[in-house]
Amino acid sequence: MQSYAIFLGCSIPARVNHYEASSRMVLKEFGVDLFDIELFSCCGPVPLRSISFEMFLTVGARNLALAEAEGLDIMCLCSGCFSTLSDVNHQLREDSQLRKDINKKLEPAGMAYGGKIAVKHFLNVLHQDVGIDTIKKRIVRPYKDLRIATHYGCHTVRPSKIVQSSDIPPVFFDELVKATGAESVEWSAKAACCGGPVLGADEELAMDLCEKKLADAKAWNADFLCTSCPFCQVQFDSIQAKIASDRGNTYDLPSILYPQLLGLAMDMDTDLLGIDNNRISLDSINTFF
């Protein structure tokens, strides 16, 4: 099985540690080795790119170079980090002059990126390396009559050429959800924006976008949302709770992280999967086994 440098970014250790905990647990079960690189930093996300393309490339290249020096590909849990590092990797691999220019900026730190590694999302590792058949064999408590609104969000699938998402509309996340015995509903907003990226710029707008998705998932009679990104999870968990308290609009639609959904079906320790760390209780999941 493959080995990866696990890339955490900023958002997960600050807000969604249970995503990391549950991901590490399920990947260990499938024999995927994860290595922590102490010097990894913030990926250089959307707001940094908004400020300076050159800084975005340099910060991304620094992280890529660290993994390359260890001879490892990168696996991201956060779709934002995945998008950033995939994009930087794409630009630097395609354009050798640009790579030279950016490497000059890394010279004072004694670093350089040679364009030799791949960047994958956690879901890609499960779908491509582990495979649906292997996952199905490890399900000991399959779900029954559980309707999941699978949420791809934006940056695991777009821009498709850069993140190498081959099917439009995408199917890999639906397949991973179905492997647990759950049903993945055909809701229309599954690959639309959660609103997370504008949370800092305009909270009302972020809440509007979140509500649209909650209403759509509800209209498709989903029991749970399922995410694989800290920003989407914060939107559907903490911001959903805020929408209920501030706006009085309740949707009662808890959001479960994919490795939690999978881990429960594999009968793993609920404390270590961080089931109680979700803001909106996941307890009702127990009625679907």
Next chain:
Amino acid sequence: MEQAIPLNMNKDRDKGFINGMFSSIQAQTSASCFQCITCTNGCPIVLNYREQAKEKLDLLPHQLMYAVRLGLKDLVLETQMLWLCTECYMCTEYCPQGVHVCDVIYELKNLAIKERKDLMPRGLRLFAHTLLDNGRTAEIMDWEREDLELPELSGAGDADLQELLGQLGLPQLIEQEGS
């Protein structure tokens, strides 16, 4: 009738802007736009505001692409669409002409911050200061990591990032004019 944006094509057009602003191959694709409006129809922000979209965003994505081609620099840089874009890449994915709309928006924001610091939103300035001060965008929740038996994070990478951003000139770039 909707009010037209008053334009003086002799005065408002900036040819240097058309020729010079795009540093990435992606952003140069704006020249291929044929105004089919696919980008605007797929934009979640436009859809959210519906009939108020023009009032809230100034220029809609397809109008923004056209204004870029016309070289209407001030109009383009002052549009709210730039700062409310979530960079979801819906427009870019479905553009039949291969225009990288999101990447054009990114480059316009870079230009605005370089030349018109007054336009930089407060949230973005706050992000930059947080990154410079802490080397990360949000504080690590150590106690929760301990509960979940996750590895301790040393913060060594954060310090290196702060140094790198200093060398790259982030503090100077976000400094407010006159301060």
